[in-house]
Each structure stands twice: as structure tokens, then as C-alpha cells.
Amino acid sequence: MATYDLRLHAIHRDDTERYLVILGMGDLEVLNADTGARASVTIPADVATYLSTGSPAASDMRAASIADFTILLNTKVTAALSQTITSFTVTDTVDTYTKMTSRLPAPSTYYRTTANDGANIAGHYQYLLAAADNGFGYWSGRSPASSTIWSIAHNRWVNSAYNPMGFRVRCQRKALTLEGLAYDATGNGEGNHHLSKAGAFSSYTFEAGDEIHITGTGGASLPVGWYPIASKVDNDAILLTDNGASGVNYRNASDDTTAYADSSGDKADCDADGITVSGEANENFNSTAPTDMDNVAERIQTSLRADTGLENIIIQWDEENRRFIIVSPFRGTGTSVVATYPPDSGTDLTTTGPGGTSYQAPFNFTASHGGLAVANTVGTGSPSTDEVDIGDRWVAVPAPGEGDHTFDETTMPVQLVRTTVDPLVFTASTIDWKPRLSGSEETNPSPGILSTVDGAAADIKLSDVFFHSNRLGLAGDEIVCFSQAGDHFNFYMNDASNLVASDPITVTLSSTQVTLVDFAVPFRDTPLIFTKSGRQFEITTVEGLDATKPTNHTPTTEYATTPSVRPQRMHDLAFFTGPEGNRSTLFSYRFSEASVANRADAVTAHVPELLPADIRNVQVHPNFGLVFVLPTASNVIYTYSHFLEDERREQSAWSKWTFHDNYKIDDIAIIEDTMYLLVHDTGENRRIIEKLKISDRVANIDQAGGQSLPTVTA
Numbered sequence: 001m002a003t004y005d006l007r008l009h010a011i012h013r014d015d016t017e018r019y020l021v022i023l024g025m026g027d028l029e030v031l032n033a034d035t036g037a038r039a040s041v042t043i044p045a046d047v048a049t050y051l052s053t054g055s056p057a058a059s060d061m062r063a064a065s066i067a068d069f070t071i072l073l074n075t076k077v078t079a080a081l082s083q084t085i086t087s088f089t090v091t092d093t094v095d096t097y098t099k100m101t102s103r104l105p106a107p108s109t110y111y112r113t114t115a116n117d118g119a120n121i122a123g124h125y126q127y128l129l130a131a132a133d134n135g136f137g138y139w140s141g142r143s144p145a146s147s148t149i150w151s152i153a154h155n156r157w158v159n160s161a162y163n164p165m166g167f168r169v170r171c172q173r174k175a176l177t178l179e180g181l182a183y184d185a186t187g188n189g190e191g192n193h194h195l196s197k198a199g200a201f202s203s204y205t206f207e208a209g210d211e212i213h214i215t216g217t218g219g220a221s222l223p224v225g226w227y228p229i230a231s232k233v234d235n236d237a238i239l240l241t242d243n244g245a246s247g248v249n250y251r252n253a254s255d256d257t258t259a260y261a262d263s264s265g266d267k268a269d270c271d272a273d274g275i276t277v278s279g280e281a282n283e284n285f286n287s288t289a290p291t292d293m294d295n296v297a298e299r300i301q302t303s304l305r306a307d308t309g310l311e312n313i314i315i316q317w318d319e320e321n322r323r324f325i326i327v328s329p330f331r332g333t334g335t336s337v338v339a340t341y342p343p344d345s346g347t348d349l350t351t352t353g354p355g356g357t358s359y360q361a362p363f364n365f366t367a368s369h370g371g372l373a374v375a376n377t378v379g380t381g382s383p384s385t386d387e388v389d390i391g392d393r394w395v396a397v398p399a400p401g402e403g404d405h406t407f408d409e410t411t412m413p414v415q416l417v418r419t420t421v422d423p424l425v426f427t428a429s430t431i432d433w434k435p436r437l438s439g440s441e442e443t444n445p446s447p448g449i450l451s452t453v454d455g456a457a458a459d460i461k462l463s464d465v466f467f468h469s470n471r472l473g474l475a476g477d478e479i480v481c482f483s484q485a486g487d488h489f490n491f492y493m494n495d496a497s498n499l500v501a502s503d504p505i506t507v508t509l510s511s512t513q514v515t516l517v518d519f520a521v522p523f524r525d526t527p528l529i530f531t532k533s534g535r536q537f538e539i540t541t542v543e544g545l546d547a548t549k550p551t552n553h554t555p556t557t558e559y560a561t562t563p564s565v566r567p568q569r570m571h572d573l574a575f576f577t578g579p580e581g582n583r584s585t586l587f588s589y590r591f592s593e594a595s596v597a598n599r600a601d602a603v604t605a606h607v608p609e610l611l612p613a614d615i616r617n618v619q620v621h622p623n624f625g626l627v628f629v630l631p632t633a634s635n636v637i638y639t640y641s642h643f644l645e646d647e648r649r650e651q652s653a654w655s656k657w658t659f660h661d662n663y664k665i666d667d668i669a670i671i672e673d674t675m676y677l678l679v680h681d682t683g684e685n686r687r688i689i690e691k692l693k694i695s696d697r698v699a700n701i702d703q704a705g706g707q708s709l710p711t712v713t714a
Contacts, residue, residue, distance in 0.1 A: 026052030059564035135380035137336040163286035165347035175334030196237035206232035209309025216271035225250035256341035279307025335379030406435035439496025503547035534560035
């Protein structure tokens, strides 16, 4: 990193994670604020380009942190939109997202939903998986499933005599060819129920819900069946799950019942052919009648997904062929739907057909009487993972032929994320801004910082980034934009036809002067906007930031402010500096209950010659009511203390902390009671971080509420 023109940004995640980001000259570093240890920071080429574009000074950079990520803004970059227009054919239209995702589509196809489904709005969706990644095993029932008693959503489905009802299903996650496994029932140093052979499990990764299928027979083998796995020891061994009675439970291979346990001793010759996951659907359609056969399938699917390992199983109703389809959660060669079995309780949907004809039961795994026979298709391909979450298989897209507007990530703020604590690693990356997926530029326009009212590029350089009311705020020119509430990287309405309170908000400032935004500071219940022309505004709606309510921007005060010095909030006050000839003034901004108006008091009025003209930073310590003013290229920090009672400033005092003559303080930051100083030691020609306890520098506490501060020399 260059050794000049640097700034600090403090990250206070919690009591155990406090970090300092050093920004300057298109680069950054991160330090552990407690130990000084330097983090490893990954900065990809596109982020490095963004940070250095326009050769920004440190004062041109902005930073805002929330939770695990910090947003970094280069105010020298012109923000821009990108647009992609895609034409496609809709494969099918269904009413809900749940129904759409409860099927196995052809690769890279498009679907449309007509009704909102929880957080998933009506619109167009693309199935993302390519052919090589879409090789899920699946079972198709006989067609038709039976007479109308099982193929329409009433009759036996709602008959109290048959409810609750269900079945068990088993899916193979991984094929194995293992012979001669040794089983140690107890006493093995790695754990009881130890199943092992050198290298046998090198290709196996344990997942919760896994069961191994033992196929060996005879006295030297465990009984044939499926055995729950407790954990993987290493490439040579796994541990089976203890049943609490010094043995292991297993499900019998013929009917998958739970009535078996083994508590025999060691076995020397066990074979195995696969890792499976199983679960049971159990649903009462009499208590709540299904609306249609898709609803029957969805409720069975929901029941199965409650079982560990089956969170991504699919139960589809195939309306065209009047049958059910079970899609395994797993994909790739060696995966399959093994079989269906009777449930542990309730009516058995694998054998209960009309008049006792089991082949007409809707989930009979092998029935082939009449119509289309059942079919069991094994998984194919070699995908990178054997499972992919349902939600990750789909993505919302604009309607065919409509522009997919989104932010050009190479021109927008980037994010810095702490990825690991030990070792300490931060990763910088561009942000995946959400595109417009509903409506058009007329019905769901891009935010004003990027697009004019007629859709042309705004050509605006962003001036600040901030968080307020669970929204990300971006400011530029005379415009302040707020993201979706709780969705920081989404600046478009989810549903262009339905404005809701959480939707994005755009505010354009106006007054008798040009009102280019310099900073936005969360203050009380409103963002306080500081402009480069010296006007201050507050942005309010009737009830917080609500997109359905009128948004007001009210000019409050008019004070010139020091460029590039961020104002700081302390309780119900905001402190900022402003130029006063060859000196500076510190202002205290507050709302006056007496006058029912906002005002800014010059707290340097009694020492007008104290602060120099060039101010670099302002920081606050709320607990002690302290304000720190750092001049440019100085070894002095000016400190202001105050005490208010009923809006009266009962105590107001200035002092200064003077450091070694060789010290030129680049910047300061405060985390709780600690001040961090980024110092250029001109004597040693090096940069160092100093830290000091602010409370240790307080000489005495005035019992009336004031604080007396000494001059500090270091």
C-alpha cells in the first residue's frame, strides 16, 4: 500500500471481532483492531480496477458496514446500468412457484407462474440446470394411478376411514461396491459400531440422514438391511448409530420396517452396495381436504421434506398421464429411487387399491397392470455435487423480450466480507445487484442515480453510501435512493403491479440552490442529508421509510460544511464542521422541542480561533459526550465535551491532545472506548497504528454532568 493519503474505517461486528480498514490510493488493508494482526485480503482484478479508477484520494472513498459486510464506494466512478434482452419460449404456465418447482423440467427451460407464492412473486423463471447437471433419478407410477378413487382430489383421499395415509420411500445417494468390511460392535478406539476396511470410504462424504445398505449374508456379516450412519471417521471407517441398547437398529431390506435390531458381536465379512436416505410421508386429507391433485402431491412432498436428507425430494402430479412421479433429491450415476414401502402408521398408499387390488395403489412401486407401467429411471452424469437445493435450480427472469435492467457491477460500490476468523481472511468482490424482474422502465423504473425519467443514462458519480431502516442508501447528484427493506442489493420493485411498503424509494432534493449530496447520516428516525452547497435536509414519510406513503424532504438548516468530512451522530445530536475564513467552526445539530424546529449551534463560538481551516475528520465518543476534531497534517486532536439538560448546554469545554512532534496523524477511528490513530512517524518514516483508552484520558468527572479533560502529550 502507498505510504500517504490514508484513511481509517472501523468495523465493530461484536465484542470479539473489531477491525480497521485502511483505505487509500486505490488499495486497502485490514487489521485486527485488538491485536494489530494483518488480515489476508483477496482483491480480484475487477475490484482493484474499481478502487483505483479516477485515481481517488482517500477522501474520495466512502465506507459503510453492517453485519458481515462493508460497502466501499469510489466517488470518482460514474455509475451505470447494464441491460440484456432475452427472447425465450415459455414451456408451461402454472399458478404457483411451489407447483412449478415440484417437477423435473428439461434443462434450461422457462416457466411462468400466475400467482404470488409467499416471497416468490408471479412472473417468469428459468430452470438453471444444464443437461449434464440434471441427471436425477426418478420413479413414475402406473398410468392411470387407479380408478377415480385415487386420481381425483376427493373420494378415498378425504375418506376418514383411510386417513391419515402415507408411505415410506428410499433414495440411493451413492453406489458402493464394498466387500469384507469388518464390524467392531464395541471397544474400538475410534468408537463403537465401527465399520471399516482400508480405503473403503475414501470417496464417501457423510451427510445427515445417511444409511448404508449391508448386503452380506451368513454368520460373518451383519444382517441384510439399511443401517443409519452416525459419522465418518476417516477414509477407512464409519460409525453406525447406536440404538441406546448396546446395538444398532436397521431397516429390513424386504419391507423397510423398523422392527429389527442387532446387538450381536463383531463381524468380519460385511458387504455393502450403497448409501441411501429414507423417510415417511404421513398426511391427513380428511382434516383438510385437498384442492386438487397438485395439492395432494405438494402435501405429501412437504411431509417427506421434513425428514433429514430428503429436503429436496420432489413429488409431482403428472396430470397428463394421471400418475405420481417421485424425483430423488440426488443426481448423477449411482443415484436412484430405490423403492416405496408401507408406512409405519396409517393407510398404506403402496398397497391399498380399490377392492383390494394393490396394483392400483397410487405409490405401488412395481405395479404394471393396464395403462402405462411404472418406470424407475436411475440418475446419470457426473455433476460436481450429488444434490442441489430446489431454490438454487430456478432464477426469476424478465418476461420474454423485456430488458433485464440491473446495475453494472463494475461501476458500482463493492463489498468487503470477513470470510474466516482463524486465519483472518477478508474477501473483496463486486456485488450481485438484483435485476428488474417485473414491469418495464415505465412501470418499474431504474433508480434515479442511474437513469433519468425518460430512461437515459443519468451519468452520475455516487457521493455516499449508508444504511438506514434496514435499507441500503445510495446518494449522488441531488438524488437519494433506498433499496428494498431487508434486501440491500435490490433497487427494483418485486411486483411492478403492486406497490408495497418495503419497495425501493427514490428522493430528489430541491431548493432554491443546487443541492448536490455530500453525505447522508442516519439521525433520529430520518436520514439527515448534507449537501455541498451547505443546505441540510431531512427525509421523512408518515411512518418511517414506507414506499406506499408520500416521502418528504424538508430543508432544515443552512450551514456551509467542510468538504469530505463526514458528520457524526451522537444520540440526538449531529456534529459537523464548517469553514469560517482561515478557521473552522464545529456545529451541534439538534431538534429543538421548544421551537419545534431543527437548529445548529456553533459550539466554538466562545473559542472562534481554536480550530484551523483544514479539517480531516470528526469522531465522537457518545458515552462521555466527547467530540474529536482532527486537523489535516497535524499532531494535535481537539476535544470538545458537553452536557445538555432540558436542551440547555450546561457544560461546554475544549481542550487538545498533543502528540510527538514527529507524529502526523493521518486519521482516527473509535470503537467503544478505544481510539485508533493512523500515524505517519516522520522521524522513522513509517506508518503505525496507535491505540488509547479514551476513559484513561478523562482526568475527573464533574458530578453535575460535565467532564474536564487535560492536555494529553504522547
